[in-house]
Amino acid sequence: MKSELLITKDLTIEQVFENYPSKAQKLAQIMTNAGLHCVGCQASTFETLEQGMQGHGMKQEEINNLVYELNKVLNEKESTEDVKFTDFAAEKCKNFRKEDNHGFRVGLNKGSCGWTYDFKFKETKEDNEVEFKDKGIKVFIEKEHVDKFKGMVIDYVDGLQNAGFKVLNPNVKGTCGCGSSVTL
Template sequence: MSTDSASGDATPQIEVTEDAAERALGLLDEEGMDTDKSGLRLFVQQGGCAGLSYGMRFDDEPEEDDTVYEHHGLRVFVDPASMNYIEGSIVDFETGLQGAGFNVENPNVVSECGCGESFRT
């Protein structure tokens, strides 16, 4: 397992905004999960009209081959296959007319479907 931190010298490959981290930490706490060990798993899966879609869930701990990032107290777990698609992304929390939720700003995306649920790199 490799580790990166927002406070380290290396440029993080995945970034989480302070607002997104606070929201995720609140949800982890509501689920009764240990925020010192648990974290947000960010992954890419096959699906959607553009071919790929993002997935997020809470995990108790990282897998052996995960890269682990820490931003504003939130641990983020990313598997190697997903990292190929989302390197350089920023996870934010947005509110708007369509509702509120986590959003991934991915510099690798070349096209998205009309609903914004899937993408292609």
């Protein structure tokens, strides 16, 4: 029995985010990884997934693969566990830190259109922080933000245009047009 597709090639990019706000950040990352870089531009309000992909020179098979990957995300069970690293992000984190005992602080900065993530390496946690561990890495988070990070996965993207830590956070309710701020 074939399951019904919740996301189709005929939905606009904006409709995808409006229909699935808790998965918007992860869906946006999949679209961007597939070469659909108009996720945060004005075209996302009127352009369908298919039109956007075709506009970027993608073939029908690539469009079908994108739709499949987006629907796969909708069927994933959301984690309620602590912060986790992908294997690649953990490897990068270990390479970047100055000392083996340094932890990775994940913070939030309030901006004009939402929250942005702030990453830094530090030796010890502060009194207002809690500590988690994953894959041999200490993670420090301010106590007031712990609920905003439950189930969060930290990945590392290494591309021609961008490289850096990327957050997949199931608690995100929306993203701003610039693509760098989130609503939590």
